[in-house]
Amino acid sequence: MTDKRLHEIFRDIEERYRQRTPKAAEHNARAKHCFPGGDTRTATFYQPYPAYMVKGQGCLLYDVDGNQYIDMLSNYTSLIHGHAHPKIMEAVRAQLENGSVFGSATEIQYIHAEHLCARVPSLEQMRYGNSGTEGTLFAMRAARAFSGKEMFIKMDGGYHGSHDFIEVNVFPGSGTEPGAAGLPARHVEPSAPLSVLNDILVVPFNDLDAVEILLKKYEDKIAAVILEPMLGALGMVTPQDGYLKGLRELTESYGVLLIFDEVITFRISTGGIQKSEGVTPDLTAMGKIIGGGFPVGAFGGRKDIMALFDPNQPNAVFHSGTFNGTDIVMAAGLATLELYDQTAVDQVNALGEKLRNGVNQAFKKADITGQATGLGSLAQIHWRPGEITNALESVEGFFLAGELPKFLHLELMNRGFYCAKRGMLVISTAMDETIVDKFLEEFAEALDLLKPYVVEKAPHLLAG
Ligand SMILES: Cc1ncc(COP(=O)(O)O)c(C=O)c1O
Structure with a gap:
């Protein structure tokens, strides 16, 4: 596959994102007048511009463009019961x-x-x-x-x-x-x-x-x-x-x-x-x-x-x-x-385990050496094999992955999953198994879409 074709995969992901979020682009252009880069929180910014959320209900988020997302971020882990419980x-x-x-x-x-x-x-x-x-x-x-x-x-x-x-x-x-x-x-x-x-x-x-x-x-x-x-x-x-x-x-x-x-x-x-x-x-x-x-x-x-x-x-x-x-x-x-009693803790932790196992299986099926780490209701996608025991080993995976984290994030957004650009995934009590299954299905498809990049630009991430 040529560089041009790889470039087209990324351009297509970004283009679909832009098409889904024209009002967010307008908001971001206006916000840039008063916020540097248009945003007031470094962690929530991503390129080309962030979606602008207007409503949350349970594990769902809605943006200003009328898109619905499953919220896999929970305001960076802080909303254990989802929105508006x-x-x-x-x-x-x-x-x-x-x-x-x-x-x-x-x-x-x-x-x-x-x-x-x-x-x-x-x-x-x-x-x-x-x-x-x-x-x-x-x-x-x-x-x-x-x-x-x-x-x-x-x-x-x-x-x-x-x-x-x-x-x-x-x-x-x-x-x-x-x-x-x-x-x-x-x-x-x-x-x-x-x-x-x-x-x-x-x-x-x-x-x-x-x-x-x-x-x-x-x-x-x-x-x-x-x-x-x-x-x-x-x-x-x-x-x-x-x-x-x-x-x-x-x-x-x-x-x-x-x-x-x-x-x-x-x-x-x-x-x-x-x-x-x-x-x-x-x-x-x-x-x-x-x-x-x-x-x-x-x-x-x-x-x-x-x-x-x-x-x-x-x-x-x-x-x-x-x-x-x-x-x-x-x-x-x-x-x-x-x-958030023991029953609730057990519920989200079991879903978290299902999520981590499912991400690991999806990487395996795609023949890519990625993995999910974490405990309980928290997971993180890593683009590298082997045990990750410290922060250096963790960021190493990020560097090995080149453009993959950025475009996986945008593609998951395109598929209606709001998650952290750094690949963190968070479960709330507002979720159930069907939500996790749905995420895993779309995650596997997103990996397939990105596989040509792995083959051409990051072959060190190919399993076997
Ligand atoms: C482990 C840890 N400690 C402290 C903080 C800071 O919390 P806050 O953002 O509420 O200031 C964070 C924020 O993400 C965190 O993850």
């Missing part, structure tokens, strides 16, 4: 009747917190913010204030939101600053201060030896190890057997705190990965589904650490925020948590 709407409406936020302590705040503390093993006490970013920011501040130490160990490719403390090696393996003790080279994200590198050390995920090297070297300087118990944004990279337990033992033996960022992974069980894996960190950061579709963040953990925030204490650590514990968020979140 009647019980959540009812709770929000009832709260709205009385006002959305009072600037005072309210009952629903501690009821929401009681609910979480009962479910998440590490949460003896907690506090709220407005984003997962604030959740990790204040978990780190708590660790600093409690330990009196300044440094943290984070994972290469770990994502904890967009505050300066942690904007190191969010994208893995391309550092210009030497890593400590021969470990991954480091870099800060553009616009974050270089000085962050004084305090942030980086290790590959799933590498206990690397953590021990740093703990030995900087034991008296390290406040905490912070990680997503499954790398999320960097490709749903799962912890190997014994890794989380090993981290717990290591941090305990060196007197260093352990922070789990369960902003994404809380949904894996009724109480996060810490509950399903039986490993209790000292502090936990949360966000996403606990706000029921509204902006939220939280952090919490051991009572002796959280006592630092007790405003009755003369030198309490200051933690405030105009919208912390906003009642409308708490109402939506509480209704969401009540609905």
Whole structure:
């Protein structure tokens, strides 16, 4: 097949996308006047321009051009019950009747917190913010204030939101600053201060030896190890057997705190990965589904650490925020948590497994060495064979795939599936087996369509 013919396959995919979304193109052209590139959230942008959604109902989304999509993204994992769930709407409406936020302590705040503390093993006490970013920011501040130490160990490719403390090696393996003790080279994200590198050390995920090297070297300087118990944004990279337990033992033996960022992974069980894996960190950061579709963040953990925030204490650590514990968020979140019981967890996790297995089978059938990773209701498409144990191995697949992720994404959009351009797939309780079957059918057809590109331009991805 000639380059011209390959080019035509891609042009055809993009052309069909453009034909389905003429109004979105107009919206994007107008939005470009006030937003750089026409978008206000880097993650939701994709080329040639994003679809503009106007309505969500259950697992369905509708765009401004009248197209219907099955929502395989759930606002980047935050909508566990899909859109406009009647019980959540009812709770929000009832709260709205009385006002959305009072600037005072309210009952629903501690009821929401009681609910979480009962479910998440590490949460003896907690506090709220407005984003997962604030959740990790204040978990780190708590660790600093409690330990009196300044440094943290984070994972290469770990994502904890967009505050300066942690904007190191969010994208893995391309550092210009030497890593400590021969470990991954480091870099800060553009616009974050270089000085962050004084305090942030980086290790590959799933590498206990690397953590021990740093703990030995900087034991008296390290406040905490912070990680997503499954790398999320960097490709749903799962912890190997014994890794989380090993981290717990290591941090305990060196007197260093352990922070789990369960902003994404809380949904894996009724109480996060810490509950399903039986490993209790000292502090936990949360966000996403606990706000029921509204902006939220939280952090919490051991009572002796959280006592630092007790405003009755003369030198309490200051933690405030105009919208912390906003009642409308708490109402939506509480209704969401009540609905997300063991039965619901089992339902979405079983669908997630079906989805991952189905994606793996489709790759096999197409003779392409791709795979799906993930846990529970979360999956990530990878264009590479072999076990993926850390972020570098995860992005390697992305580079090996050339244009495939971009055009798979657009083609899935053309077939009525709204998913992340990076290939993340998310199950909600609004889905059932027929939805997953439908996705798998269309996914297999999309792979067939793209196969000529694999044969010509990415033959290293051909199986056998
Ligand atoms: C693991 C993790 N931590 C923190 C955050 C930041 O959350 P937010 O976007 O609500 O600030 C995210 C966001 O995707 C995340 O995936």
